[in-house]
Amino acid sequence: MVELRVRNHPGTMSHITGLFARRAFNLEAILCVPEGGRATSQVLLLVTDDPKLEQIERQLAKLHDVLEVRHRPEIPAAFFQQLRW
Amino acid sequence: MQHTGATILRTLLERQGIHTLAGIPGGAILPFYDALHGSSIRHILTRHEQGAGFVAQGMARTTGRAAVCLATSGPGATNLLTAIADARLDSVPLVAITAQVPQALIGTDAFQEVDTYGLTLPITKHNFLVRSIDELLETVPLAFRLAESGRPGPVAIDIPKDVLTARVDITSWPEPGRREPPRVCTEAEVEALASLLAQAQRPMLYLGGGVIASGAAELARELAHRLDAPSVMTLMALGTLAADDPLNMGMLGMHGGKGTNLLMREADVIFAIGARFDDRATGKVAEFCPQATIAHLDIDRAELGKIRAATLPLVGDAADAIARLLQRLPAQAHEGWRGRAAELREAHPLRHPARSEEPLHPVNLCRFLGETLPDDAIVTTDVGQHQMWVAQAFPFNRPRALLTSGGLGTMGFGLPAAIGAALAAPGRPVVCVSGDGSILMNIQELATLAELDLPVAVLVCNNAHLGLVRQQQELFYGQRYSASRFQSSPDFAAIARGFGLRGITLDPDGDPLGQLAEALAKPGPCLIDIPIRETANVLPMVPPGAANHLSLTEPEPAAAHA
Numbered sequence: 001m002v003e004l005r006v007r008n009h010p011g012t013m014s015h016i017t018g019l020f021a022r023r024a025f026n027l028e029a030i031l032c033v034p035e036g037g038r039a040t041s042q043v044l045l046l047v048t049d050d051p052k053l054e055q056i057e058r059q060l061a062k063l064h065d066v067l068e069v070r071h072r073p074e075i076p077a078a079f080f081q082q083l084r085w
Numbered sequence: 086m087q088h089t090g091a092t093i094l095r096t097l098l099e100r101q102g103i104h105t106l107a108g109i110p111g112g113a114i115l116p117f118y119d120a121l122h123g124s125s126i127r128h129i130l131t132r133h134e135q136g137a138g139f140v141a142q143g144m145a146r147t148t149g150r151a152a153v154c155l156a157t158s159g160p161g162a163t164n165l166l167t168a169i170a171d172a173r174l175d176s177v178p179l180v181a182i183t184a185q186v187p188q189a190l191i192g193t194d195a196f197q198e199v200d201t202y203g204l205t206l207p208i209t210k211h212n213f214l215v216r217s218i219d220e221l222l223e224t225v226p227l228a229f230r231l232a233e234s235g236r237p238g239p240v241a242i243d244i245p246k247d248v249l250t251a252r253v254d255i256t257s258w259p260e261p262g263r264r265e266p267p268r269v270c271t272e273a274e275v276e277a278l279a280s281l282l283a284q285a286q287r288p289m290l291y292l293g294g295g296v297i298a299s300g301a302a303e304l305a306r307e308l309a310h311r312l313d314a315p316s317v318m319t320l321m322a323l324g325t326l327a328a329d330d331p332l333n334m335g336m337l338g339m340h341g342g343k344g345t346n347l348l349m350r351e352a353d354v355i356f357a358i359g360a361r362f363d364d365r366a367t368g369k370v371a372e373f374c375p376q377a378t379i380a381h382l383d384i385d386r387a388e389l390g391k392i393r394a395a396t397l398p399l400v401g402d403a404a405d406a407i408a409r410l411l412q413r414l415p416a417q418a419h420e421g422w423r424g425r426a427a428e429l430r431e432a433h434p435l436r437h438p439a440r441s442e443e444p445l446h447p448v449n450l451c452r453f454l455g456e457t458l459p460d461d462a463i464v465t466t467d468v469g470q471h472q473m474w475v476a477q478a479f480p481f482n483r484p485r486a487l488l489t490s491g492g493l494g495t496m497g498f499g500l501p502a503a504i505g506a507a508l509a510a511p512g513r514p515v516v517c518v519s520g521d522g523s524i525l526m527n528i529q530e531l532a533t534l535a536e537l538d539l540p541v542a543v544l545v546c547n548n549a550h551l552g553l554v555r556q557q558q559e560l561f562y563g564q565r566y567s568a569s570r571f572q573s574s575p576d577f578a579a580i581a582r583g584f585g586l587r588g589i590t591l592d593p594d595g596d597p598l599g600q601l602a603e604a605l606a607k608p609g610p611c612l613i614d615i616p617i618r619e620t621a622n623v624l625p626m627v628p629p630g631a632a633n634h635l636s637l638t639e640p641e642p643a644a645a646h647a
Contacts, residue, residue, distance in 0.1 A: 058389075059387050062387055064231060
């Protein structure tokens, strides 16, 4: 699980998902929630735990709209299942 | 004072220190061209937007500073894309400004509407769709800061027409965007590096384009000598070490010297600086420098471990790190290792027919150019065999003397990049070495060159083929020559004359090198058509996917020389 803090504007999500597609990284699930003043958002990404994970985090950290990247292994993958509607 | 978005953009570019930019006007960007009328900024009108992108790249690669290209919406923007992607792969600071249809029309499939933001997203360092005049004031300086900071790269700004025509009162201007101070290595990291290098018995430097980007070429020379380490360069780093430096082992990889690639297998420590372990440089990665402990220094953290894990990965500016390394690294001596390097270099020279036998063999041609051109000449190339011959045989002695499309490998790069170089470095002669395939991909820029009357000589190595394709079909596809031969060949000299330039065709039966020297000595732009042997191959060549030491070096059949 990877947590991001990002600038909240149109295009940020394209940059993130585009990166996964372009670099052939697997993205299983995504959750994006605006934060307090709506200037930033919190994003949670469920990523297959493969050897590329560190490279994924480094590439994410390079995006101008990504302010922070945190590795969150303690959040279980089942977290996303609870959100089903 | 009342401003429009267009006059704001012009003022911000002026404040950025931009004095020359390249582009082509069209409907959506007309408000900006109106604002440009009467500005101190010089606009270079190219004949295709891709030409504008590469003119800007030529300026940026020559100076190291961000340069600007412009295009209108729709086809203007799509025509720029190749030059933007090219800048991304070679880490060239570029600010590409495109106009967009008015915001009210975005999403309606309006005339000349295309999703420029979406198209530029995967090929830029960052991109913007500017939604208001206030955003414009923030975005332009930020774009320059991003393009030049850290690992340089292209930034695209898409501006809807209504933002260009909107009005606002401006009382104060934002500061111009500047390169941020780069991240530097820690003391402990420099210490660890010094200790690793001091213990090495068979050290080598593997220098990449980042050395030149960080202004560290001189320091890298000093480091090579302090360490007594034979050094290799990537295509992007050629010129870092002087051609006649005894430690210079030339270019590594697919078309690198056989001795160079063999030596790398024997190294015990490789110090990679600003290099990204590109597949054309490493060959089969698993067999690249199998004995070596690798130290890898790069300003881009994501490059560390991307292809090959390093024992000592270091994030930081190359110039800073090498300067601090030199303060603590005592002079080393590796006579035996240096001798081994010399032995391998001598055992595997670049094979080519003698000048007397075949003066227009491209290796002879490149060496002759090296003897003939002044020291400060800038050489641009297109992409293909001629590019590799230039990389192998032209004696580069300073950084930023070779401008070439390395990562993307864009045919059509050479001519507009040469125009950009001549604009950015007035007084320096510029030679564009091209091929008969490549030159046709942006030949319309001969009109731009004629108009500007810049000291650019275009040398067309003409073998009536897509030479590197033909070579690969000969070597790896059973001599099945599929679509690599041109059935009709244009008269390039006549075409040049048609554009208003001097056009010369060398006569191989006369004194072709003498004719070449004579043509180069005359002032002003020219095109020189150079007939070369159709079957000449660039060797050595590592078969695609193979390890570097398996490069093919077989001399070409003697019959072909006749």
